[in-house]
Structures are given as structure tokens and as C-alpha cells.
Amino acid sequence: MRTLRRTASGGAADGTGTGHGTALAALLTATFIGGFDSSMMLLAAPTLQSALGASFAQTQMVVVGYTTAYAVALMTGGRLGDVLGRRRVFLWGAAGFTLASAVCALAATPALLIVARVVQGLTAALMLPQVLAIIRASLPPVVRRRAVGLYGATIGLAWVAGPVCGGALMAWSPFGLGWRALFLVNIPVGVLIVAAARRRVPESHGPRTRLDVPGAVLLGAALFLLLSVLGGSLALPPVRTAGALVVAGTLLAVFWARECRLQARSLSPIVPPDLLRRRRFGRGLAAVLAFYAGNQGFLALLAYYVQDGLERSPLVTSLLFSPLSAGFALASAVGGRVPAHVERRTALGGISLMAAGLVVFAAMVCWASVSLQLAVLPGALGMLGLGQGLVAGPLISLVLGSAPLADSGAASAVLLTVTQLAHACSVAVIGTVFGTVLGGDPGDGTHSLADHARAAASTTLVVLAVCALAGLLVHRLFSGGPDGAPAQGPPPDRAPGARGGGP
Known part of the structure; x- marks a missing residue:
């Protein structure tokens, strides 16, 4: 962060480098809690179901209510930022997210918790698309590249830290709060985000038109x-x-x-057709779809395999996510410092590391004992995380860099929506493959549940390897050839409609 402040000195909205650092910290913290509140439910659902006396269907709605509402409203939230002002809509979303978190923590019935989670998802759809749009429109180019790298690291930390921190927090249960602590932690964090964003995040917007x-x-x-x-x-x-x-x-x-x-x-359409007609933007979205199609399914596969195949507790499962998280965060942060002309090679190297991690994982699943798997899998997961982190940052930069500045909010929302679609497809496909091989009656006496889980995991890893190869091929297409689209307009500090810093 000190590097960002030195680089940004003299260019912040308030005239100081500290302004950029504080603004970026607020934006990235919002990104973290948005992803954390989705991924933490991977391990919290069974405890929540028992504590509230909820049915399985109600528990599933607590999980998917947030992600579905978030994905459905993303495009509208991103365009609202372009039309009404990105900082303004970000503040609305952050304040609403904080209030919805308080209602989640106080919910006494499954129905109220489901409604509060849906509201959480809707407010996240106002808040999160503005993050990349503000980074694109308000930060100088050098700071912007590093900010995108940190953004990628934050996304990875949120998705993997959710199960880790969520499992640890439920095991600790401060003041006997149990699952409610997962939502209460959002309240002080949300207040800090709103306070910092009001002071340091500059306002910017696209053409002023009706939604x-x-x-x-x-x-x-x-x-x-x-x-x-x-x-x-x-x-x-x-x-x-x-x-x-x-x-x-x-x-x-x-x-x-x-x-x-x-x-x-x-x-002013919600999604400008000219944006999707841009060749590099379209290819970039295809690469994003291929890349993220394996990621979310892999997390679900890992959670099921460690608990059913290796017969370990949810807390041990959450700890096994740590090397994946650390590798992703480290590689994303380093990737933000990679010069633009070597980004393509960095991404291709990342995909190779991902493939290597999957190969090691598959070999362990097929031939290693449980004790050897528990010893080797952290290294394989760390390698996989490093590869994912080296791909994510350059991919986000290349996609957003091919969009016009005035449509930054819409471009960010399209990117996030495609990511959500990839997650949904991934969980559906990977879950179907895993469940089909696992069978309707695992542990039927002929083979143990662990044997069925091993067979299901090894088969599913083949599908994940295909996704990694597809990402490699699509990325090569994406990186080759000019866009053919018109120039993107003036630099961010002279963008049409951009205004100065906050009050």
C-alpha cells in the first residue's frame, strides 16, 4: 500500500497520495466482505439449519438467495453507477449491505433470514460493480494496474477465507453467538467502509441519461x-x-x-451492444467464462472430497483451503506489478501451474493413502492457487482495458455477471459429474463412502483439467490480434463527466 501511495502522490482526488491508498483500501474491503458473505455459507449451512430449525430447502435458499439476487441485479447496479455517480451508488450499496447484515444476525426465523440475505445480495449488486469502475475511472494508469492485481488477490482471499474464517469463527463462537457472529462482523467493517469512501473515493460517472x-x-x-x-x-x-x-x-x-x-x-441501454461487439471484450469474456468455470466447482469438489472421501471435519476442510488462498493472493499481488507486455506469458504460465496442481491432486486421489494425501495436498493446492492468481489479474485488466471509459460500470457489471454464470455452470456441471459417479447409495456395503468419493473426485478432476485447457486456448485467442474497436477516449483524469473528490 505504501508503494501505491508513493506512486499516486499528487494525483489523488484530494491532492494527496494518501487519498488513493485510503480509497483503494475502502474499495478492496468492500470487495472482500461481498465475497466472504457468499463463500462462508459453504460450511455454515448445516449449523445454521440446526440452530434455526430450518428445512433443507430453506437452508439452500439462505445460500443461493444471496448469490442469485446479487447476480440478477449486477447489470442494473453497474449501470446505475454510470448514470447516477459511482461513488454515490457505492455508498448506497455499502450502507444497505451493513443494515442487511444486522438483520441477518438478528433473524429469529428462517423466512426472515432468507429475506435479509436476498436484500444483502441486492445491495452487494449496487456496491461491488462500482469497485472496478472507480478503479478504472479514477486512478492513474500505474496505480490502476497494481490495484487490479490487489483486487484479484482480494477476490481469491474472500472466496477461500470465507470457509476458513467462517469455520473458525463458528468453532470459537464468541459470546455464544454461533452463526450470528458471521454476520455481526460485517457491521463495524461496513461503517468503516462508508466513512472512508465518503472522504476519499472520488466521484465519476458516464453520460447522464435515464435508466x-x-x-x-x-x-x-x-x-x-x-x-x-x-x-x-x-x-x-x-x-x-x-x-x-x-x-x-x-x-x-x-x-x-x-x-x-x-x-x-x-x-442509454443497460448493456451497450457496442460494448459486447468489441472483439477483445467478447474474447475476454469467453476466457473469463472458461477460467471461472472450473474454480467454483473445484471448491465444492474439495469440500465434499475432504469430508466424505478423507473423512475429515469441516474445520480441517476449511484449513486445507488456506494454501489455495495464500497462493492466489500472492500471485495476484505480484501479477499487478508485471509489465503489460509480458502479461500474456504470465497468464499462460499461470494456466500451466493450474494444470500441474490438478495433475498432482488427481495422482494423490487415485493412488495415495489418506495420510500421504493430507501431507501433499496443501502443496498441490498452493500450486493451483498460484496459477489461478497469475491468470486472474491480467484477465481482468485485459477485459476492462478493452471497454470505453464511459461504460466502466456496465463493463464491470458484465464481467462480474459472466463470473457468476461461470460459477453457476461450474457447480451444476461439477456437482452433476461428482454426484453421478458417487452414486445414489454410496457406501452400499461393497465399497465404502471413501471409495466412492475417490472415484467421483478423480473423474471430476478430468473435467476440471478440460476447463483449464479450454482457458488456455481461449486466452491465446483473446490475446492475439487487435481489437478493431475505436480508441477508448481520454485518460481517466480528463474523462467526460468525471468530477473531483468527495465533500
């Missing part, structure tokens, strides 16, 4: 159906599942036609 409300409704309904089907929160028979996907596709087609009409009339 496309009908378009937002169409897109939200389509994404809700799509994510609910892929994520499994709508347990429909095959025929109805196919019907839901057809309806979602139809809504997306109507939405796209509407956005094209709005752009032709020089109005």
Missing part, C-alpha cells in the same frame, strides 16, 4: 431463471427445466433487441 427500467426487468427475469436452473435452486423435472431455459433465452433475445433500439436512438 432503462423495462430492460432491467427483462434482464433480471432472464438471469433469475437461468441462474436458478443452473444453480439447482429450482428443482424442476427435465421438461420444465428445458422450458425454463427456453423462456430465459427468449427474454434475453427480447432484451437484446431492445438494447439495440435504444443505442440506435442514442439513448
Whole structure:
């Protein structure tokens, strides 16, 4: 952070390098708690179900209510920042997220907790798309590249620290709070984010136009159906599942036609069609989809395999996530300092490390004893985390760098929405493969549950390796050739509509 402050000196909105450091700290902290509140539920769900007397379906809604609401509202939240001001919408989201966390902690019934989690997801959709948009629009280029690296590190820490810290916090249970402590920690953190952002985060915005409300409704309904089907929160028979996907596709087609009409009339669509027509932006989204398609499914696979295959407790499972988290954070932070002309080679090297980690993991699953696996898997997971971190930062930079400055909020929201779709697809595909090989009645007397889990994990790792290779191929396509799109406009400090710092 000291490096960022020295680099940014004289260029902050308030005229000081400290302004950039404080603003970036607020933005990254918001990024962390947004991801943490999603990933912590991986291990908290069983405890929560028992404490509240909730049904399995209600517990699942606590988990997916947040992620679905977040993904559905992301596009609208990102565009609101472009239209109304990115700092303003960020503050709305951070304050709402903090209040919703308080309601979650005080919830006495499953129904109230589900509603509060949905509100949490909606407020996160206001807050989080502004982070990358503000970094893109308000920070000098040198600081921006390092900030994106730190952003990638923060995302990795949040997704892996959620289970680790969540499991440890529930085991500790300060003041006998149990699962409620997971939400109470957000309150002081949220207050600090709002206070720092009000003072240090500069305001910026795109063209001042009206929000496309009908378009937002169409897109939200389509994404809700799509994510609910892929994520499994709508347990429909095959025929109805196919019907839901057809309806979602139809809504997306109507939405796209509407956005094209709005752009032709020089109005402001939720997702500018010209943005998606940019070759480098489109290729970048394809690379993001391939990259993240394996990540979330791998986390779910790891949690199930260690508990069912290696027969270890949730706390031990959460600790095994630590090398993955540390590797991701370290590589992302280092990747932010890599010169632009070697980013492609860095990303390709990261994908190679990912593949190597998967190979070691697969070998351990197939042939090693339980004690040897527990000794070697931390190293394999650390290698996998290093590879993921080397890929994530350059990928985010390349995608956002190919978008016009005025559409930074929309571009950030599109990137995050594609990430959520990749997560949903990953959990659906990886979960289906794992569950199919595991069988409907594992531990049937012929083979133990551990044997079934080993077979399921080894088969699923093949799918993950294919995802890694797909990411390699798509990234090569993405990095080759010019965009062919018009120039992105003036630098951030002279961007149209940009304004000075906060009050």
C-alpha cells in the first residue's frame, strides 16, 4: 500500500497520495466482505439449519438467495453507477449491505433470514460493480494496474477465507453467538467502509441519461431463471427445466433487441451492444467464462472430497483451503506489478501451474493413502492457487482495458455477471459429474463412502483439467490480434463527466 501511495502522490482526488491508498483500501474491503458473505455459507449451512430449525430447502435458499439476487441485479447496479455517480451508488450499496447484515444476525426465523440475505445480495449488486469502475475511472494508469492485481488477490482471499474464517469463527463462537457472529462482523467493517469512501473515493460517472427500467426487468427475469436452473435452486423435472431455459433465452433475445433500439436512438441501454461487439471484450469474456468455470466447482469438489472421501471435519476442510488462498493472493499481488507486455506469458504460465496442481491432486486421489494425501495436498493446492492468481489479474485488466471509459460500470457489471454464470455452470456441471459417479447409495456395503468419493473426485478432476485447457486456448485467442474497436477516449483524469473528490 505504501508503494501505491508513493506512486499516486499528487494525483489523488484530494491532492494527496494518501487519498488513493485510503480509497483503494475502502474499495478492496468492500470487495472482500461481498465475497466472504457468499463463500462462508459453504460450511455454515448445516449449523445454521440446526440452530434455526430450518428445512433443507430453506437452508439452500439462505445460500443461493444471496448469490442469485446479487447476480440478477449486477447489470442494473453497474449501470446505475454510470448514470447516477459511482461513488454515490457505492455508498448506497455499502450502507444497505451493513443494515442487511444486522438483520441477518438478528433473524429469529428462517423466512426472515432468507429475506435479509436476498436484500444483502441486492445491495452487494449496487456496491461491488462500482469497485472496478472507480478503479478504472479514477486512478492513474500505474496505480490502476497494481490495484487490479490487489483486487484479484482480494477476490481469491474472500472466496477461500470465507470457509476458513467462517469455520473458525463458528468453532470459537464468541459470546455464544454461533452463526450470528458471521454476520455481526460485517457491521463495524461496513461503517468503516462508508466513512472512508465518503472522504476519499472520488466521484465519476458516464453520460447522464435515464435508466432503462423495462430492460432491467427483462434482464433480471432472464438471469433469475437461468441462474436458478443452473444453480439447482429450482428443482424442476427435465421438461420444465428445458422450458425454463427456453423462456430465459427468449427474454434475453427480447432484451437484446431492445438494447439495440435504444443505442440506435442514442439513448442509454443497460448493456451497450457496442460494448459486447468489441472483439477483445467478447474474447475476454469467453476466457473469463472458461477460467471461472472450473474454480467454483473445484471448491465444492474439495469440500465434499475432504469430508466424505478423507473423512475429515469441516474445520480441517476449511484449513486445507488456506494454501489455495495464500497462493492466489500472492500471485495476484505480484501479477499487478508485471509489465503489460509480458502479461500474456504470465497468464499462460499461470494456466500451466493450474494444470500441474490438478495433475498432482488427481495422482494423490487415485493412488495415495489418506495420510500421504493430507501431507501433499496443501502443496498441490498452493500450486493451483498460484496459477489461478497469475491468470486472474491480467484477465481482468485485459477485459476492462478493452471497454470505453464511459461504460466502466456496465463493463464491470458484465464481467462480474459472466463470473457468476461461470460459477453457476461450474457447480451444476461439477456437482452433476461428482454426484453421478458417487452414486445414489454410496457406501452400499461393497465399497465404502471413501471409495466412492475417490472415484467421483478423480473423474471430476478430468473435467476440471478440460476447463483449464479450454482457458488456455481461449486466452491465446483473446490475446492475439487487435481489437478493431475505436480508441477508448481520454485518460481517466480528463474523462467526460468525471468530477473531483468527495465533500
